[in-house]
Every structure is written in C-alpha cells, then in structure tokens.
Amino acid sequence: MLTRVYEVLYAAYGAQHWWPARDGFEMTLGAILTQNTRWENVEKAIANMRSAGVTDAAALLTLDEAELQRLIRPAGFFRQKSRYLRCFAAHIVANYSGDVTRLLAGELLAARAELLSLPGIGPETADSMLLYGGGQAIFVIDAYTRRICARLGLTPPDADYATLQALFSAALPADAKLFNEYHALLVRHAKEFCTSRAPRCAAGCPLAQKIVACPGCFC
DNA sequence: CTCCGGGTAG
DNA sequence: CTACCCGGAG
Structure with missing residues (x-):
C-alpha cells in the first residue's frame, strides 16, 4: 500500500529536490x-x-x-x-x-x-x-504525513509519531534517498490536494484516482 | 475581522 | 491541556 502510494505520488509530481538548504x-x-x-x-x-x-x-x-x-x-x-x-x-x-x-x-x-x-x-x-x-535512513513523520495516512484509512487521525514511523519503516526498504523523496512528495501532495480544510479529493487528486481502498494491507 | 495550521515543552 | 507566533484562508 505505502509503496503504491509512493509510486502514484512520484508519477504525479516527480522528484522534489529536498531539502532546500545550502549546507x-x-x-x-x-x-x-x-x-x-x-x-x-x-x-x-x-x-x-x-x-x-x-x-x-x-x-x-x-x-x-x-x-x-x-x-x-x-x-x-x-x-x-x-x-x-x-x-x-x-x-x-x-x-x-x-x-x-x-x-x-x-x-x-x-x-x-x-x-x-x-x-x-x-x-x-x-x-x-x-x-x-545526515543522509540517514529514518522516515520523517509530520502533520501532512499523519493527515494523508488517516484519509487513506491506514491509521487513526491521532496515531502517534512512533506508530506512523513504524508503519513506513516496515513497508519500505531503509533507503535515505527514498525516505527523502517520499516525505517531500507527501508534503507536496498535502499542500496541493490533501489540504487540511477543503481537501480537493474530487478535483484530480492522484491518490483518490489511483489508490483503491486496501485496509490493513502494507504491500 | 476571526480562525486556523503547525512541533515542542511544561 | 495550554503557551508560544505568524500569515493566509474564510
């Protein structure tokens, strides 16, 4: 499921070039x-x-x-x-x-x-x-990640940090480049479609179009 | 104009 | 649970 989400987001938005910092x-x-x-x-x-x-x-x-x-x-x-x-x-x-x-x-x-x-x-x-x-393979969880996971039905809206992080760690290979890109894509998606108020699910959201409900599946 | 999103500490 | 702050949305 989380792998599929990544593929859909990457196809929709492409590489995100994070983190924006000089050093x-x-x-x-x-x-x-x-x-x-x-x-x-x-x-x-x-x-x-x-x-x-x-x-x-x-x-x-x-x-x-x-x-x-x-x-x-x-x-x-x-x-x-x-x-x-x-x-x-x-x-x-x-x-x-x-x-x-x-x-x-x-x-x-x-x-x-x-x-x-x-x-x-x-x-x-x-x-x-x-x-x-540090280029280390650790997945960053933020409010955007939490919101998207909740709306996909993967976790409760109030799931804690460690729970969400464990979900991603279990579903993905420990690869810093992947974690980096994935988190950046989640942020991009949260800002573009999965907004806190008035989410644009029906206005071309790539996840709404491509992800079928798959509760409990972390393939 | 008010309200709200968004991490951490106490 | 509240304090801490800003700027954008409604």
Missing part, C-alpha cells in the same frame, strides 16, 4: 525554525541569518538574544526558537567543533537520542536533521 548548518536552522510554521516564513528568517553572516554554529553564538530574535522573527515563536537555536549551536560547538554534520552522520540511534535530549528538538526535528542533514 548542514542551514538545514538544521530550517529544521528548528519550521516547527509549527510554514516554510515560506522560515525562508525569510534564513535569508536574514545569511545577511547577518550567520553561516555556522559559532557565528550564531556571537549574536545576542535580542538580535537573534529579530532575525528569526518572521518564522514565529521567536522567543522559544532563539533559545532552541542557541542551545543547539552551543552543543555543536562544544562537542563537534561547530560541525553539525559530525553529529548528524554519527551512529543513527545514538545521534537521534542525543538530538532528542536537547531542548526544542522533538522527534520530527531530530529525524528531519538525520535524514536531510
């Missing part, structure tokens, strides 16, 4: 800034950071709290996100000489646990960093 540091910046916010707003904040010359963890730590908040303001939740960013950057500088890639490319489960121990980094943010920043 590992900028990727992790986006992962934290995009929590509960639309990507367009995150881009404004990242552009501000670039303009300010903040291109690595050490540079981020030279900003004072107020200045950092001003730069990331367009992404919302700027007070708590400024704290999260500073804690994350401090951890990277203290333990990895400021090189985020060294953490993200480390042994998967250990790196994931370490990320989760940091304030402001929950499962989705950690997994996004590991997949998109």
Whole structure:
C-alpha cells in the first residue's frame, strides 16, 4: 500500500529536490525554525541569518538574544526558537567543533537520542536533521504525513509519531534517498490536494484516482 | 475581522 | 491541556 502510494505520488509530481538548504548548518536552522510554521516564513528568517553572516554554529553564538530574535522573527515563536537555536549551536560547538554534520552522520540511534535530549528538538526535528542533514535512513513523520495516512484509512487521525514511523519503516526498504523523496512528495501532495480544510479529493487528486481502498494491507 | 495550521515543552 | 507566533484562508 505505502509503496503504491509512493509510486502514484512520484508519477504525479516527480522528484522534489529536498531539502532546500545550502549546507548542514542551514538545514538544521530550517529544521528548528519550521516547527509549527510554514516554510515560506522560515525562508525569510534564513535569508536574514545569511545577511547577518550567520553561516555556522559559532557565528550564531556571537549574536545576542535580542538580535537573534529579530532575525528569526518572521518564522514565529521567536522567543522559544532563539533559545532552541542557541542551545543547539552551543552543543555543536562544544562537542563537534561547530560541525553539525559530525553529529548528524554519527551512529543513527545514538545521534537521534542525543538530538532528542536537547531542548526544542522533538522527534520530527531530530529525524528531519538525520535524514536531510545526515543522509540517514529514518522516515520523517509530520502533520501532512499523519493527515494523508488517516484519509487513506491506514491509521487513526491521532496515531502517534512512533506508530506512523513504524508503519513506513516496515513497508519500505531503509533507503535515505527514498525516505527523502517520499516525505517531500507527501508534503507536496498535502499542500496541493490533501489540504487540511477543503481537501480537493474530487478535483484530480492522484491518490483518490489511483489508490483503491486496501485496509490493513502494507504491500 | 476571526480562525486556523503547525512541533515542542511544561 | 495550554503557551508560544505568524500569515493566509474564510
């Protein structure tokens, strides 16, 4: 079922070129800034950071709290996100000489646990960093994934993170390139057809057209 | 104008 | 369950 969903989405939308970031540091910046916010707003904040010359963890730590908040303001939740960013950057500088890639490319489960121990980094943010920043084969679950799975009848609307992740892990080969592309396609599809309000099921939704109900089947 | 989507922490 | 924020939808 999930393999078929991938095939249909890929045929409909093609390759998505994710994650939109210049390097590992900028990727992790986006992962934290995009929590509960639309990507367009995150881009404004990242552009501000670039303009300010903040291109690595050490540079981020030279900003004072107020200045950092001003730069990331367009992404919302700027007070708590400024704290999260500073804690994350401090951890990277203290333990990895400021090189985020060294953490993200480390042994998967250990790196994931370490990320989760940091304030402001929950499962989705950690997994996004590991997949998109570290090239690791771990499937990212987000609200779009949850909504699409629920509407396909695969999971309850309130299925938790681990349940959804286990579903994808069991159905697919552990391949970072595939996981990367699949998640990007789900996001694309959620924005184009499977919107939260007024979904366009009858207006050419590729899944509505091609996926037959197959409850309980994870082929 | 109000309402809502969207991760994490407490 | 609520706080935290913005911008787009209705």
